[in-house]
Amino acid sequence: MITTTAIVAREPEQPLSINWTMEEVEVYTPGEGEILVEMRATGICHTDIVLSSVPAGTSGIQYPKILGHEGAGIVRALGQNVKSVEVGDPVLLSYYSCSSCAPCQSAHPAYCEVFAGENYVGRQGGMKISKNGEEPWSKYFGQSSFARHSVVSEVSVVNVKDMIKSEDELKLFAPLGCGFQTGMGAILNSSNAGPDDVVMILGLGAVGMGALMTAKIRECKAIIVVDKVEARLEHAKRLGASHTINTGTPDEPNLKDAVRQVFPSGASVVIDTTGVPTLIEEGLQATQKRGKLVLIGVPPLGYELNVDVVQHINVSDLDPSFKLQKVLTIFYCK
Template identity: 45%
Template sequence: MAARASTNIPPSLRAIWNSLEMTTTKAIVCHDTHANGGWKLEEVTVREPGEGELLVEMVATGVCHTDVLIGGIPGGAAPIAFYPRVLGHEGSGYVRKVGAGVTVAKEGDPVLLSFAFCNDCIVCKDGQPAHCGEFTPLNFGGPFNVFGKKEGGEADIGGVFFGQSSFANLSVVKECSVVNVKDTVTTKEDLQLFAPLGCGIQTGSGTVINAAQATEKDDIVIMGLGGVGLSAIMGAKIQGCKTIIGVDRVASRLTLAQELGATHIIDGSKLGDKSLGDAIKDLTGGNGPSITIDTTGVPALIKQGVEFTRNKGKIIQVGSPPFDFKLDLDLFSFMVTGKQFMGAVEGHSFPPVYVPKMIQWYREGRFPIDKLTKLMPLADYDKALAEMHDGTTIKPILTF
């Protein structure tokens, strides 16, 4: 069925749009926040891939807190939230069609999906695409109409979230978001297990390995032990860090952190009269950590992390704080202590290089991501979100 031009598409692109055919697929369409009942599993149409795009048949997609941040929180979540759209950004699947100019993969290749980047700005050319100058518009912007209502065929549903919108069985994916794994992944089961490597697991472990460049001399603290934080624990173990401290309030997460390599754990709900900083200093010879990673985005924890990190230490912000939060620093004191405060996105990773490394570590038994994950049918997305929030499941993976 030929697609009709959407009113959201600029006139200059309508001729191209009208030349594309539509295919029917299932997708979780975000019409409003999840809290308001706005996520619906629907049958929609998806257009053909254009230049620099691929049509990927998903076999799985991880669920990440960023999906909830953008499409789950009451009140619209963020300035970059809009509806309707298809979210999802930890996809894996097989290439079904390729658009003009695509060289990263061919039809039938298994692929893992990660974030989008321009590959043209000075930061991308310097090998740091996770901090691309166009990161926000490319990954969060839109509407980038890809999907449409089953009846009518109009492209009025946004796609290419993080270049992929993997909450759809068939989705149009940007070439830059594709990691071809035809030489390393041979089964559908492995492709499903590896789906979250392109975001949450990459973010956590990469922050330790690529951003912090941790070594065996480091005492490291990781605040928040969800999928990102526990992946950071695994990264710290790979790097052989001297002391690895995990901080959380959920007992099951703290126990799992120990299984994954934490040398110490702190239950933030059981500190009593002791401050978090004092508890951490007690475990680091009174010095505080040389590396502090916050995955929570909680302002009070961020402020404490700046204080208890030792002189010349690194504070790395990974969790998304409230959009109106401003961090006040006593600049003279901060200067004198020689501390570094930096942000990290996607673990400072270049996915085509870093994702295969994680697969190799898993096969060597050094990166047990299977302890974080749980496969669930796509239709169980409500249950997946609930279990992710209450700690029952660290990293739900929705399967098609």
């Protein structure tokens, strides 16, 4: 057991706030299939904030807990039967999957049947808070990278000893564990966007930038990016965005109108990385018929998407005077 420091999340004192403190913790010796990692860097994801700003018991969330799921570090000790790394190897950390359920066995570990419990909630047993002996919920996403040292599940570890040239480079790659790979996967896998697609990306954090760069690599016909921070939009243009929409501008039209001014049919692929309900719904309205809306951002817990079911049915070209309801009434009366 070693003593280290960690950011400990306790139950928020007020709704939608966070209660994080730096505390001394004791880290247990890694068990079978586990690895002790000394962190060099970690990203902070919106998911970390959302899942520490709700009352205990919400969706199984418990406190105190140690968050963090974009870790990068060095292997310091091995548990039994660990085969993928050796002490001293640089590693990047990502989500946990069980490796045995149907989605895992069919090469879709992100849809693991125990994903929510193992990643969003985690487990007790990896650490102890020094001042009072509490066992926090750790092994969040298999890693809890908001600690200087953490016991990590081997399945969450990617050995990068043959790819990383320095510790500075290792630190830069930490967001690959969630943000960048999530944005990339939305383009490559979920939407399979390509040269015929008009792609719209809502939000330009690490996830949105990852989606943008991948859409550029895939040579998508147009890449529309949406954010309220002008500096992000300018950076996005340097990375390959063809059109920008600043939602922080009071006179900016809604997304549907803004997109259809340039692309009358709308966007064929819309990727939301924000979790903001109004943007999600406007993104849906801006999606063309047979288009794809990919939801990545974490909205407020309990949010329900308001869907106009008729929107993507082929009725938009009807003459306004055409009495569709009358025709249907006659049809059903026969």
